[in-house]
Amino acid sequence: MSTIIYTHTDEAPLLATYSLLPVIEAYAGKAGVDVETRDISLAGRILAQFPERLTDEQRVGDALAELGALANDPSANIIKLPNVSASVPQLKAAIAELQALGYDLPNLPEDPQNDEEKDVASRYDRVKGSAVNPVLRQGNSDRRAPGAVKAYAKAHPHRMGAWSADSKTNVATMSGGDFFSNEKSWVSPADDTLRIELVAADGATTILKPSLPVLAGEVVDATFLSAKALDAFLAGAVARAQEEGVLFSTHLKATMMKVSDPIIFGHVVRAYFAPVFAQHGDALAAAGLSANDGLGAIFQGLAQVENGAEIRAAFDARLAEGPALAMVDSDKGITNLHVPSDVIVDASMPAMIRIGGHMWGADGAEHDTLAVIPDSSYAGIYQATIDDCRANGALDPSTMGTVPNVGLMAQKAEEYGSHDKTFEIPADGTVRVVTAAGETVLEHAVEKGDIWRACQTKDAPIRDWVKLAVTRARLSGTPAVFWLDENRAHDANLIAKVNAYLPEHDTDGLDLRILAPAAATTFSLERIRQGLDTISVTGNVLRDYNTDLFPILEVGTSAKMLSIVPLMAGGGLFETGAGGSAPKHVQQLIAEDYLRWDSLGEFFALAASLEHLANTTGNAKAQVLADTLDAATSTFLEEDRSPGRKLGTIDNRGSHFYLAFYWAQELAAQTRDAELAAAFAPLAERLAADETTIVDELVAVQGKPADLGGYYRPDGAKASAVMRPSATFNAAIDAF
Structure with missing residues (x-):
């Protein structure tokens, strides 16, 4: 059977x-x-x-x-x-x-x-986190809107909010000190077993991960997010939202990025409520109340704190003086900063764009928003979409084309949560990735509180991904764009592999190109508005993002x-x-x-x-x-x-x-x-x-x-x- x-x-x-x-x-x-x-x-x-x-x-x-x-x-x-x-x-x-x-x-x-x-x-x-998907996804992703769904959406278009040419909605992202700018990438020449270690300023060595097996041709990346740079950026973002009179919201993925993003979320909470934490931070810490768990958990825990009413009043005062926070549920007073898992970037950003660049305020009305996405690796795709809608108006589901996706994810490729390889750095020093022979292949000077992470992408999944992209381009007769940025260390190594593996296939007559993510977004949106289709060929993160962004707008x-x-x-x-x-x-x-x-x-x-x-x-x-x-x-x-x-x-x-x-x-x-x-x-x-x-x-x-x-x-x-x-x-x- x-x-x-x-x-x-x-x-x-x-x-x-x-x-x-x-x-x-x-x-x-x-x-x-x-x-x-x-x-x-x-x-x-x-x-x-x-x-x-x-x-x-x-x-x-x-x-x-x-x-x-x-x-x-x-x-x-x-x-x-x-x-x-x-x-x-x-x-x-x-x-x-x-x-x-x-x-x-x-x-x-x-x-x-x-x-x-x-x-x-x-x-x-x-x-915790994405425990299931990396285990089951022993292949790359082929995701698209079925013909019946696309036809129904065109015949019965869903509601799209109107965009104003003077909309003040934008994305705020870091210009330095983030995962994008600090990334280094290395291709292993042979099978090996790496280790990750932190060498502190006093010379003491802490083994962060003793064994990291890699295969020949495997791409290994390492990067870190500077806590100081993050805090400076967030302080500026809070001030910017207040000055521009827009809602403040942050968009992370604390469910999938189970180590890094709850920490980043905590930084956002502390940045917004900086006066409260300056005055009451020690009392909150003593009570075991962490900004990483969100405002909701803090409010709940204050009932057991001796001066909890005073601290709650300080939070409420800060909420009142602004900037106004985007709300998850304005009727219940649940803000964007209440629960780290409530506002997930790949769902929340397309929803915001779909309703005209708005989020809900505490007054129950829609408002322009400053969407804070700290790491700049992929924030540009949302800014490009916002810019397109501000210039050209809302997309029309009854006429727009489609953007199917071929995503690199097999064998934990670019497993961007990198849970077993992400660390909040306990002391100033240098993080090194070292081969079995003792050669340091990747290293970063880091400070206490920085978030350091590594991830891996095996060669066989990359080769299979290229094959799947060519197959889909041939079957659909549409252009296929590899969303890769030559200025990013990891992407530069992938571009070299894509260029090496494309000649293994019959690509005659196919429109295959490589564009950085923001440029690829603009290119795809230009075609969408003409009713044309474009395959996005992406790594694991953009697979996740694009298979929400475009479907939510399309269908x-x-x-x-x-x-x-x-x-x-x-x-x-x-x-x-x-x-x-x-x-x-x-x-x-x-x-x-x-x-x-x-x-x-x-x-x-x-x-x-x-x-x-x-x-x-x-x-x-x-x-x-x-x-x-x-x-x-x-x-x-x-x-x-x-x-x-x-x-x-x-x-x-x-x-x-x-x-x-x-x-x-x-x-x-x-x-x-x-x-x-x-x-x-x-x-x-x-x-x-x-x-x-x-x-x-x-x-x-x-x-x-x-x-x-x-x-x-x-x-x-x-x-x-x-x-x-x-x-x-x-x-x-x-x-x-």
Whole structure:
């Protein structure tokens, strides 16, 4: 039997799975396709780290490690839904919930002092941040808007905010002392094992990382962000926002960049509230309240501080005197600086640009904004987009072209979180990267508080990335632009490799070019406005950024993208879109029993997965399932069956009913496989006859609280009952 692995993840995608998976299992089973699940949720990953502390009934296997091994098997066929990339506050919340459910888990050590605490901290470190993606992504990324989605967006364009020619919205970024300006890059001439060490001013050497294996041809980068330069820049940005009368906001990625960005976020909080920290910083530190955790955590902790009311008044006074802060939720008083994981750059910046360069102020109105992105490596792509919109007005989804992406990410290529190779420097000195033979190949003079990091990019993924770019350019007949800056150390080494590997392919007649990111953005936007398509061929960070920026502008969301990862071993990983708004969807479900999550990404991933399975196993029925699913999804879009925006309309569960209905109709009507047609004809008739009843049952539950039994680890029976409220639909699918 052919097998597809469907991942059990977190938040809204997990809840949608309770509704959609029974349909997938039933339909796939008719084609001899077995659908298995693996739990890679944050809660599941936490539990897998502490088997010795759990009972036999509580213990779970390490599904992520299992799937990581499978990703290197030619038979792999994995559908990967969005998962929580846990920030420290999220990790703490998940641990607390599991402890309350009876799991004997240790607390997260804030400052590990002994071997036991260090062991616990190291286990939790394996769960924080982007723990999942680097393990599963053993191939490069091919991500684009499916034709049906693009056609729907053109016929039914989403709302775009108007841009004013005198908009004061801009990006503020560092001009020196940041990761971009301090980067050095080296290509290993042979297999080797490096070490990273800090040599302090007094000559004492601290080994930061004792063993860093590299392969011949591997690109190794090292850089640092100067704490002094960062603080000076931030002080200037705060003053600039105040002077220009715009909102102040910062845009980082504390979920993915789990070491560096929470630290940078803390610097931003301290810069904005400089008078408060000057007066009360010692008291806050003594109470264990860190700016790195955000304003929300500080406010919560002040209740236990002796002069907490006085300190809170100082914070409130600073908020009142400005500059005005951008808000995450103005109704609840949640600012841009409340939670490090609330404002994620690749989602927040496109959303700001989409609504006319505005963010929300404390008054509940939209305002121009100074978007603070400290590191200048990629801040220019957003400034270029803002400049284009200021000059030419908002983009028009009904006419604009598209920017698909070929992204370098295989084998942890440019794993920009570089979690195991990022350090907050404890003392002045020199950080060195040293070969096994004792040769220093990279070094930086650093000061206490600087953030130093390294990352790696193996040669084989680069070669595969170039091949994929040429393949996509040939298949689509559109220009492909490598977003690489010759003035950046890492990119200069990649440019040399791209130029070396392009001649291995037939590039005759193809428009392939190399442009620095800001220039590539401008070039792509010029073409977009003409209705033309341009492939962006990027490294890992820009893969993440571009596959939100352009889809959000083109089709309104990145959740509707087709995301295929052709695994280098021959298997396939099929990703289902972004989950950035998933927490808000869960909150609404708990309050109103209404889930707005759109599962289009799951539909597209499933079709691609079935097609891959048909091609690799010769299962002709799987190909029929794939083709009819694509046709059903087109009907789904034409009939506007995506979740509505208000109570009384169909939500995620109703969208699954209509997908099942249209898919059954397509299978019953197709003529390529008589056995499948005969099997699905009665179901198609039954769903058609019961359509009104099913929709009524799905809508009837809305408007009251829903009990899931947990956020990070919902109770399976309760979640299933919430997500499958139509007895009529359930009976039809379960009997089938």
